[in-house]
Amino acid sequence: MKQSRKVLKFTAILLLWLIIWFVISSILNKEILVPSPISTLNALAKLCLDKQFYFSVLYSLLRIIAGYLLGVVFGFLSGILSNKFSIFKAVTTPVLQLIKSVPVASFIILALVWFKSDILPIFISFLMVMPMVWSSVETGLTNIDKKYIELAQVYKLGAAKTFFQIKLPFILPNLIATSLTALGFAWKSGIAAEVICRPDNSLGNMLQESKIYIETPNVFALTFVVAILSLSLELFIKRILRRYTNDIT
Template identity: 30%
Template structure:
């Protein structure tokens, strides 16, 4: 009896001990620790290096605060988000239209797959140069570049969703004599939503990076323009500050917008 009484508290203590590592993982403690060590190493190296080559974390932090206080941060972030969102939404709408065509005609699906393969193989710099030639130094250049980069990603996920359609639903649509449009909107689209949102999550992040590159060459506002301007004026601390802004934009949008939407859609499915 005594051994059983002693063993019982030990058994109940094990889950508590095991929950500590789980809690640390939940709050990303290992990742935070690694980031702290990287910042410390950065500070040590920066102290022995020219500020032009590698500014200190403290200097970058002060520059970031100055940008936020002056309002330049929010204005240029808004300009970049506008261009990315416009190109991204156009790409999503076009992917849905092409998905309708691909789901209704087998021949069209084959042609679109081949075209998508060509788009995937086209370098982003091709679209940037063409955008500058066609649209000049306007917002349409980065919007067009974002559109052409996001379409292949979205189309690939649309094709995957079409290939994994439940044939029973399609047979049911035939029994009830659904037309191509009714079949697409009532059968195909609900089945494509999880695949489409998974592609949208990747496409938006890719479009954001591409739009920033296009801003370096084509416009006078935005995160990419400000990074290039900081480089031209020998403000390496501002280059690092805008790089931090870009990383934070990607992380916040992915974790606060796309990840919750994808979890909800997967649970709904």
């Protein structure tokens, strides 16, 4: 009963926004500015019949997931090193601050000089994710109540057991939340990088081409695809993490 109510509520809200969209596009009556939901749906249907579209989705996904995973792994290890060695923290903090404060577009333009267009979205996604995970791990480890660490010291648990049995479960909830937020950032920045550097077989390149040829319904349809992929990816990672964390915590 509750579930069907939820579905009904969601459908009603979705319908409301579709009507608002339809009304706006009807009032403006210019497909170039705001295409109607119907023409967007048409564009989406055309995309679905295009083989190239599926290649673009697949390669964009692979690039962004690669950048994301690299960011999570490097961020995780750097967070541990930062917590363990104050010299590492002192040396790397300015770099971390720089990455956090410089706009992503500046990095994309700068990285265009360094990397091939295929690699650049991976690098940009990595760059967005890594500092977030790094900070989460470093802060999480610093904030663990020392009393639990003393417990491990008294019973001589060893570094590995202390980390996996005590420290990791303490930082995990916050780390999961950060990783999921970072996934959204990776996705957005990765697509932005693709739009600017236009690698072959990429959603970003398709978006840019649609913009150049003023195919606004296509831009809307592609944006819809990007949003759906982002949500699906988040749900998928959430599921994996939940299964994993149940084992650890």
